[in-house]
Amino acid sequence: MAVVDKKKPRKSKWKKAIGILFLVIALLIGGKWYMDRKKVDGLYRHGFSLLEEQIATYIVEHYAGVSKVEFSPIYVDRSTESLDIVPVIYDTDGNRAVLGGNVPKQNIMFATYGSHVGLTAIDFTIDGNHIIYLGNSKNGEEIDVSDSTVLPEAARLEKSRDIDDNIEALVADNQLTAIYKQDGGSPNAEIVYNLNIIRGEVDDKWQ
Secondary structure, three states, rough: OOOOOOOHHHHHHEEEEEEEHHHHHHHHHHHHHHHHHHHHHHHHHHHHHHHHHHHHHHHHHHEEEEEEEEEOOOEEEEOOOOEEEOEEEEEEOOOEEOOEEEEEOOOOOOOOOOOEEEEEEEOOOOOOOOOEEEEEOOOOOOOEOOOOOOOOHHHOOOOOOOHHHHHHHHHOOOOOOHHHHHHHOOOOOOOEOOOOEOOOOOOOOHH
């Protein structure tokens, strides 16, 4: 008569239970990571939507000869702990030029827009609410826009030394040939916002 080993099925059940436990733990960790990433991305999109609107509004309201203003994705560079966007201006002569970075012939290096210029704070409160401050405003001072979903009137720029100096250098470098400062600006200019997020360095398309 054959003898049946009853311990083997029990061992198999333990292995299965441990496997399921590890799977559940992995799913919980992965789920938390996903939700944390989603929360952070929501903060970045909120802050940069306001910064992009502030930059684009200033350019099209104060410069004639602009045909389009567009923005790169939001670049999150962990190696430098920076958040950057690249605003791009097109003039009515068909020229394209980027704001921020190097203007070689003028021997000028401009700071990038984002955590270097434009946003002075982008973080969470202890309760998980957004903290967003723009570095400039209508009165020339830092402004709290944490609760705003569109650019508030008080955050619309009357002057921007950063943008003005950058455009002046691009015009002097002949990268832009049709743009000049004028009240009323370019009311028919197209604006293309971009809230996609890329983790890594700014790619060549936006240089």
